[in-house]
Amino acid sequence: xxxxxxxxxxxxxxxxxxxxxxxxxxxxxxxxxxxxxxxxxxxxxxxxxxxxxxxxxxxxxxxxxxxxxxxxxxxxxxxxxxxxxxxxxxxxxxxxxxxxxxxxxxxxxxxxxxxxxxxxxxxxxxxxxxxxxxxxxxxxxxxxxxxxxxxxxxxxxxxxxxxxxxxxxxxxxxxxxxxxxxxxxxxxxxxxxxxxxxxxxxxxxxxxxxxxxxxxxxxxxxxxxxxxxxxxxxxxxxxxxxxxxxxxxxxxxxxxxxxxxxxxxxxxxxxxxxxxxxxxxxxxxxxxxxxxxxxxxxxxxxxxxxxxxxxxxxxxxxxxxxxxxxxxxxxxxxxxxxxxxxxxxxxxxxxxxxxxxxxxxxxxxxxxxxxxxxxxxxxxxxxxxxxxxxxxxxxxxxxxxxxxxxxxxxxxxxxxxxxxxxxxxxxxxxxxxxxxxxxxxxxxxxxxxxxxxxxxxxxxxxxxxxxxxxxxxxxxxxxxxxxxxxxxxxxxxxxxxxxxxxxxxxxxxxxxxxxxxxxxxxxxxxxxxxxxxxxxxxxxxxxxxxxxxxxxxxxx
Numbered sequence: 363x364x365x366x367x368x369x370x371x372x373x374x375x376x377x378x379x380x381x382x383x384x385x386x387x388x389x390x391x392x393x394x395x396x397x398x399x400x401x402x403x404x405x406x407x408x409x410x411x412x413x414x415x416x417x418x419x420x421x422x423x424x425x426x427x428x429x430x431x432x433x434x435x436x437x438x439x440x441x442x443x444x445x446x447x448x449x450x451x452x453x454x455x456x457x458x459x460x461x462x463x464x465x466x467x468x469x470x471x472x473x474x475x476x477x478x479x480x481x482x483x484x485x486x487x488x489x490x491x492x493x494x495x496x497x498x499x500x501x502x503x504x505x506x507x508x509x510x511x512x513x514x515x516x517x518x519x520x521x522x523x524x525x526x527x528x529x530x531x532x533x534x535x536x537x538x539x540x541x542x543x544x545x546x547x548x549x550x551x552x553x554x555x556x557x558x559x560x561x562x563x564x565x566x567x568x569x570x571x572x573x574x575x576x577x578x579x580x581x582x583x584x585x586x587x588x589x590x591x592x593x594x595x596x597x598x599x600x601x602x603x604x605x606x607x608x609x610x611x612x613x614x615x616x617x618x619x620x621x622x623x624x625x626x627x628x629x630x631x632x633x634x635x636x637x638x639x640x641x642x643x644x645x646x647x648x649x650x651x652x653x654x655x656x657x658x659x660x661x662x663x664x665x666x667x668x669x670x671x672x673x674x675x676x677x678x679x680x681x682x683x684x685x686x687x688x689x690x691x692x693x694x695x696x697x698x699x700x701x702x703x704x705x706x707x708x709x710x711x712x713x714x715x716x717x718x719x720x721x722x723x724x725x726x727x728x729x730x731x732x733x734x735x736x737x738x739x740x741x742x743x744x745x746x747x748x749x750x751x752x753x754x755x756x757x758x759x760x761x762x763x764x765x766x767x768x769x770x771x772x773x774x775x776x777x778x779x780x781x782x783x784x785x786x787x788x789x790x791x792x793x794x795x796x797x798x799x800x801x802x803x804x805x806x807x808x809x810x811x812x813x814x815x816x817x818x819x820x821x822x823x824x825x826x827x828x829x830x831x832x833x834x835x836x837x838x839x840x841x842x843x844x845x846x847x848x849x850x851x852x853x854x855x856x857x858x859x860x861x862x863x864x865x866x867x868x869x870x871x872x873x874x875x876x877x878x879x880x881x882x883x884x885x886x887x888x889x890x891x892x893x894x895x896x897x898x899x900x901x902x903x904x905x906x907x908x909x910x911x912x913x914x915x916x917x918x
Contacts, residue, residue, distance in 0.1 A: 439476030439770020443778030474771030534896030635662025733795035857889030
């Protein structure tokens with residue numbers, strides 16, 4: 363059996379100019395990064411604003427497990443299936459972070475015969491967007507520390523610096539560090555914390571900004587510290603906005619690539635969904651909607667994180683109205699939720715399937731709360747039995763969902779035809795009545811409680827003393843009307859990664875709350891979730907290599 367990278371390396375790619383031409387983008391509207399990657403020009407994006415919007419299809423999933431779910435693979439395969447049906451479709455995805463690529467999760471280009479290519483480029487450095495975000499983030503940090511060193515006219519309290527440096531790599535040693543050691547010319551000594559680049563507020567801003575004017579306004583609102591008097595100090599106060607925007611100028615432009623079957627794909631931005639808002643850029647999604655009749659996008663991790671933030675943050679800010687949601691599950695993952703060890707998932711186990719399918723049930727209920735029609739797709743494995751598939755099908759249909767088998771990993775677009783048919787049928791028969799879960803005017807605590815109880819199934823929310831103080835201060839500062847971005851483990855509906863299935867009645871613990879004023883949301887850190895992940899005992903980096911001919915191996 364061929365690996366994902368072997369399949370990708372054997373693919374015959376079309377010149378990106380030809381891929382672009384099929385959706386009406388001319389050569390002059392592309393900024394080429396070689397033969398197979400390009401950025402779309404601002405001029406083109408401005409010129410298509412009068413076009414009608416296509417249909418927006420969100421792909422989400424049950425909680426991730428070691429058994430795998432295949433959300434990105436399904437998104438890519440569905441786009442390829444639309445192409446086989448003669449439909450004008452574009453896929454809109456996030457860019458992969460280097461952290462997972464060299465850690466444990468792997469890349470984010472899809473898998474099997476449903477991949478976005480060039481796979482190595484996409485997973486490694488792509489067009490440099492993440493490096494631009496990292497540079498802009500750390501420029502702001504450098505300007506902040508330099509201001510303190512050079513006289514501190516803004517009276518910044520070094521003990522109340524909230525802006526963190528970032529790095530696009532899992533590195534737990536940087537979670538808590540001390541900077542400025544040495545002599546007087548080496549800076550002011552203070553504690554510092556790093557976050558992974560995908561958790562940087564600048565990544566969120568990149569993905570939520572509509573244009574350069576909006577980007578600069580958002581950058582200016584970033585709160586970097588508080589003064590000795592308790593007043594917020596912003597990036598605009600540090601005169602950092604122009605230089606940061608210069609670093610992000612090209613990163614603002616969506617990237618165009620292709621799938622193995624040459625379906626156009628816009629891959630742009632990449633915030634994690636467990637510690638950030640988990641969606642590709644608004645600019646890429648809105649551009650895709652003007653380019654195509656059908657746009658397939660995804661939101662990170664399970665629907666409790668990615669889909670909730672897609673609906674309550676991205677759609678709220680961008681005025682998007684999704685037309686249908688595709689919910690991805692696997693028999694193996696459902697049995698894992700039912701208590702079966704990973705090594706035993708291949709054997710038929712109806713009892714475990716029945717016990718674990720409650721996880722899928724909760725996600726169906728959650729999506730129904732947003733008024734969006736649902737198609738459940740079972741990502742097929744050869745070990746799935748007829749009885750298991752029949753049970754899941756009936757379970758979904760009994761709850762008002764369309765159901766389809768997906769075989770896109772093995773068969774590419776052909777394996778997604780059943781799913782594509784169900785999506786088209788749903789778009790024709792069912793109207794989306796999308797609405798966010800909560801109103802802007804709801805106080806922050808009530809927003810958190812609503813997400814915790816209605817989406818996670820919590821019996822209540824407990825706050826540390828620090829979180830209580832932070833919430834009170836944010837309300838006083840006028841940020842109570844912002845949406846909430848919950849930072850939570852992806853492995854469970856709760857904040858405890860060991861609670862599989864459908865836990866109920868648990869207490870959700872919020873340990874820290876802070877505002878991302880530029881992005882426009884309040885972040886609530888729950889449980890033990892980390893904004894700088896660590897590497898596993900055997901990182902994926904151990905298996906990655908490049909030979910004398912320049913061929914990369916080991917990426918997945």
